Amino acid sequence: MDVESDQPESPDPISEADFVRLFARHELALRNYARLILPDWNRVDDVLQDASITMWESRQRLRDESGFLPWGKVIVRHKCFNAIAKMRRDRLVLDKNVLELIAREEAVETESExxxxxxxxxxxxxxxxxxxxxxxxxxxxxxxxxxxxxxxxxxxxxxxxxxxxxxxxxxxxxxxxxxxxxxxx
Missing domain, CATH: 1.10.10 (Arc Repressor Mutant, subunit A)
Structure with missing residues (x-):
C-alpha cells in the first residue's frame, strides 16, 4: 500500500514570479523588522540581502502567499541574530533574549499591513x-x-x-x- 497516496496533496509551492512579487511587496516590512533588531541600516542591508537569498533558495517550502511575511520574518530574525553573534566579537550588544523580546513587542506594534x-x-x-x-x-x-x-x-x-x-x-x-x-x- 502506498502511504503517500493516502495523504491529501499539498498545494503547489508559489511560483518564482509570485515570490518576486511578494518579496517586493513585503521588502519594506522585512527591512523595518530587521532594523528593530539591528543597530544600523548598513547591517540591515547586509542581513536583508542574505535573508533574501535564503528565502529564494527555500521558496518551494512556502505554499501560501498569506504566510509569506511571517515566514520571511522568521528568516530575517534568524539572519539578524547571526549578524549579532558576529558583532559580539567587536563590541558589546544586547543579549539575544532581550533582542527577541524587543522584536516580538515591536513587531506587534508596528506590523501594520x-x-x-x-x-x-x-x-x-x-x-x-x-x-x-x-x-x-x-x-x-x-x-x-x-x-x-x-x-x-x-x-x-x-x-x-x-x-x-x-x-x-x-x-x-x-x-x-x-x-x-x-x-x-
Whole structure:
C-alpha cells in the first residue's frame, strides 16, 4: 500500500514570479523588522540581502502567499541574530533574549499591513505627479526655508506655494484612498 497516496496533496509551492512579487511587496516590512533588531541600516542591508537569498533558495517550502511575511520574518530574525553573534566579537550588544523580546513587542506594534499599503500607495501617487509638483509637495519636508527658496526661484509668494501644496496634498490623499479602495475590491 502506498502511504503517500493516502495523504491529501499539498498545494503547489508559489511560483518564482509570485515570490518576486511578494518579496517586493513585503521588502519594506522585512527591512523595518530587521532594523528593530539591528543597530544600523548598513547591517540591515547586509542581513536583508542574505535573508533574501535564503528565502529564494527555500521558496518551494512556502505554499501560501498569506504566510509569506511571517515566514520571511522568521528568516530575517534568524539572519539578524547571526549578524549579532558576529558583532559580539567587536563590541558589546544586547543579549539575544532581550533582542527577541524587543522584536516580538515591536513587531506587534508596528506590523501594520495597512500602513505599508498606504505608504506604497502614496509612493505611487507621488510618482504620478510631474517632477515640479513632486518637488513642491515634498519641499516642506526637506527643511526650513525650502518653500521660500522655491518661491523666490519661481517669482511667487511662499503663501501662494503653500496654497498649491495644500491642494496637491488633497489630491494625493484622494489618490491614495482610491488606490486603497481598488486594492480592497
Amino acid at each position: 495597512d500602513l505599508i499599503r498606504i505608504q506604497l500607495s502614496l509612493e505611487e501617487c507621488l510618482g504620478e505627479l510631474t517632477p515640479e509638483r513632486r518637488e513642491l509637495v515634498l519641499a516642506p519636508y526637506r527643511g526650513a526655508g525650502e518653500v521660500k527658496t522655491l518661491a523666490d526661484e519661481s517669482g511667487k509668494t511662499p503663501n501662494s506655494l503653500y496654497k498649491i501644496i495644500g491642494r496637491l496634498r488633497g489630491k494625493l490623499s484622494q489618490c491614495v484612498e482610491a488606490k486603497l479602495r481598488l486594492e480592497l475590491s
